[in-house]
Amino acid sequence: MVEQVRPAERTSNTGPWLALPLLLLGYLWVFWPSLARMESIWRHSETYMHAYLILPISLWLVWRQREQWLGLAPKTTLLPAIAAFPFAILWLLAYAIDVNFVSQFAAIFFLQLLLWAVLGHRLMRILWFPVAFLVFLVPFGEAANPILQNITADMVVYLLRLVDFPIFREGLYIYTPSAVFEVAVACSGLNFLLTSLVLSCLYSYLHYRHWYKAIAFIALTLALSIIANGIRAFLLVVIGEKSNLAYGFGADHYYYGWLVFFIVIMLAFWLGAKFADDEVPAVSASHLAKSSKASKIAWVALLLLSLTMLAVGASSRSMQQTEVPEQPAQLLAVDQSIAERSSWGIQFYDGLTRDHWLSEDGVELFVASYAHRQQRGDMITWHNTLYRIDQWSITTQQDYGSRLDGYRVLQLSSPGGQRRSMLYWYQLGEYRTSNRIVMKLLQLQALLRGQNDPAYVVALSLSGHYSMDESQQRLLQAKEQQLTGLLP
Template sequence: MYQQVQTPASSSRSHLIISLAVFFSGYLMVFWPSLARMEGIWRHSETYMHAYLILPISLWLIWRQRERLAGLPMQSTLWPALFATPFAMAWLLAYAVDVNFVSQFAAIFFLQLMIWSLLGHQILRIIWFPVVFLVFLVPFGEAANPILQQVTADMVVHFLRLVDFPIYREGLYIYTPAAVFEVAVACSGLNFLLTSLVLSCLYSYLHYSRWYKAVAFIALTLVLSIIANGIRAFLLVVIGEKSNMAYGFGADHYYYGWLVFFLVIMLAFWLGAKFADDDAPAATENKVPEQRTVPISKTTLVCLALTLLLAGSISRNIADTPTPEQPAQLEQHNQDIAGQSNWGIQFYDGLSRDHWLTEHSVELFMASYAHRQEHGDMITWHNTLYQPEQWSITAQHHTGSLLNGYGILQLVNTRGQQRAVLYWYQMGEHKTSNRVAMKLLQLAALLRGDDTPGYVFAASVTGDQSIEDIRQQLLAAKQQHLVDLAP
């Protein structure tokens, strides 16, 4: 009769594997709301669909190093666990006021530090890139859309003038003899830029061992991606103009774009291969190091466990304000201005919402939101101060201080109609046109137990008056109708 003897090394390794499973399960339970929202963005946005491949790629990169990892001790370490605690706190604060960008980054940073803490320094030296690569799970970059739109419009105009094409530009609208073209958000090239960033980082890791080569290749690929998007937009304008809009803006719109992107990426890879390092990270090593005892730091495990338990318990106790099926109407105007106006301001799922017209033909809008609601949020991507598909910004101004000011947008549409919008967000007595500042004001109110809702106010007027006349008209409407509506 034989009895299997378990060595100390295999016993410790089994304990650590169990610890890994427990902690990853706890991580999923605590941070699931942020992870689920990330996946929802991937599913509904073509810009971020590449994120579905990030985790499989990271796991494959780790699998390539399996022989190098086989004999290394998984020695948990305390410092990364301590560094992970502030990210858990940041996640809690951002989660409390629905700042998805911050909460999602904090959730991924916590995961990376937890992996480092549980596996130790030696293993992380081997798998550092697959762990860092997980940052691309987070949908980011939308703040760059306005800049990318301007850059794309500049390139299109430049290329068209090089070939003596008759054009006129106003904001993001490009007028040609056959049509009016808009460099919309979908034309900014953000999807090309993010895909290029992911591919260039992966390519650099696999082919370069010198950091300056990797940085240079990534920068080159991003520049080529921006240029490629400009060329794509230029070709679409030319194709649409020459075919009298018969081609270039149907299903073939996407085919042309991705064909140009594919050619540019292949060019970047071809150039990058010429400077590849011979000592780039190897896939595996044939020699398997001798197995060693796996020490487990109880202090590290306790630190991570307490952080997860605390974050989980606090997040479960954050109450959501019930959202009414229809926002209340605070001002009884009996007007269907929203159905008659082409302004297109839209703020969904608020506690209240009003949109009316003054006797001087100035449109006014106000809506209120709780700090955290069952559905919706005031500062979110689908709440906009105008209809982006119809209007283009020609200028924007911010007046006053950060916590006592307002913003003005000047808009134009494809018919040449002009509109100006004066707006601000308000929390208590503080008024700001900065969305980040408004979120911080909501967070401060939440922490001190103040459940007073936040507000968005806007006034708009159409016409081609001077900027100063429009500003004075909007300020007069603001002073007369909007100032005293919020407590």
């Protein structure tokens, strides 16, 4: 039973309670662009729709523990307020160059540290998980898709060969006697993996007191999720093959997937319940009351948080943005109707200029330019793609040159047996790189130096069956003939 605290302690430090709503309003004013972008991703991606439940679950967990914290006055502390400052700066820099992944994490980490600073150590010992749980608001994990796709393909091939099913695999394509199946991005199982991670963390918090049990349960659930996704893909291939694709690839595609996921999660919870600990005892108020009394340092922390948000918010709203035309301009007076006939599918939206043409020797060239910070669009973003991801799969890739003066060559294949080679890089001034992170850092450096020269994405592609050396040679030759004098 929770010990009651004295009325004097309950009301002795109401300042932080009064300051918290004002600080949260300031937080929304500063970080709203990142929060709105996160919500947009939840709304448009099935992978992250579970994020709508994160905040309600956190609030429910706080209310569930109300007997432990209602009698406690917050004791604001300075250390988390100091730790929040670099995350505010990180958010500002990432926001300046539209690196959403970094800016969104920085925004959530700042919120968590803000709550810690205002509520203090005593309350955070009680509410640490509801606050930490907010990290799942951030859409993350897409970088794991290629790894998960290959794991899924490996499992499908292994299971099919285990039952003597005649198949042939090329990259992410699996050929059977009557059909070709692709382990696409949607088949990677990332949505299952992230949902499993969220549920297993919540389950561990509610049922385990020992950290090693929690870690073991989370690891088990994630492993079962990956295995379940491989089994799901295997079953879909078998069903599709046996039914001549009449079943397994319509609306029932999702029903089968979530049915397998539900069974796996129930299995994990059943196993986890066998090792659950007794209910965690409530932390008494008398034990927590041993913390030091509030002092002027608390107000220093509140002032530091307020000034940080004011400065960052004012800086973010003073950043200049380049206006972009409704349709990017064309630098070259050549026939650019190739985009309508090509199977390449390269697509870069918005931007300042965009040219796509075909050389006399059959090489397609694409050049687009972007400002470092635009009112609409960005060069490196999720919906700008170097090829049609629903048609082409990478079979081979190779980087050439250095990190700041290099390019990448890809060899692509399609389910119909078509082949395409591609060479590309991003360019800013004298620097050329195929690394998206390096390019973003170069843009940030240019912004900080006040440089306004645009950045470019340059790509060349050749259709046909060529070796890596042959395709590289032909593409480089076209580069020298077509791009000399066009780029800085």
